[in-house]
Amino acid sequence: MLDFNTYQQLLALYSDYAAAIDNNEWDKWPDFFTEVCVYKVQPRENFERGYPLATLSFESRGMLKDRIYGATETIFHDPYYQRHVVSVPRILKVEAETIRSEANYAVFRTKPDEMSTVFNVGRYLDTIRRTDEGLKFESRICVFDSEMISNSLIYPI
Template identity: 60%
Template sequence: MKLDFDTWLAVVQLQADYAAAVDSGRWELWPDFFTDDCVYKLQPRENHERGFPLSTLAFDGKASLRDRVYGIQETLFHDPYYQRHVVGTPVLRGVEGDGAIRCESNYAVFRTKLNGLSTVFNVGRYLDRVVRTPDGLRFAERVAVYDSEMIPNSIIYPI
């Protein structure tokens, strides 16, 4: 896969569609942004930089993402909130031998509780491995590396 303007634009669209889906609260859309054998992690910066595998959330495969969606919709009890992603322009870092695109983008997620003000919820960068599928570009790997060592008492929704 060549790194040209059309490829970059397709990555930008994938990121925008992802943010719109998770911000809409339509959680059933979330797994479809990934390949069947995907990896999704939410990991503290310190662990990532030191090469430690411990992550706040870690899912292997689309089936585990669907399980998380089920948990969000049916079993987890929490104060509901809205979230809104602001995602920076992706930087395409290169293409691997199998054609996968390595890219990176900064993000900020704001949270609004139903009876409160909006607050900064999570800030960091996405480290993505994106592949072309018959259905368009999908995340084979998405690692959200967050900057703060402190996070709210629970992270329910995908970052």
């Protein structure tokens, strides 16, 4: 069981993460993670069958920074905005240094001069580490429900 203060910090981590991405504050994204971390965006089918194949897979904060550099400086794509709707996290396990939790998410995408569309829906499976700087994601697996994904997954989910 989490104490009230830690649970409030957990809620802030989830909401601040979504706000940073939704507001295109890309330089903030890697700082939500520990230095050695895992970030994956993986289809539900592969996850449930134990297949390692993921649409995106990174293993360090440095790799996350590279992704942001690529997404903002080198990859050509139609501009779009994202908006996250994230459920209240469900606590799965609490240990001295880590918290395991999950939350459902829906990401809407809006391109200029187009209607908003549902872009990606699934759940976050998270391991969160207590650090001197506060709670940080040690692992974030974004398991999306559809077997298909839009042809351009540029920004983090």
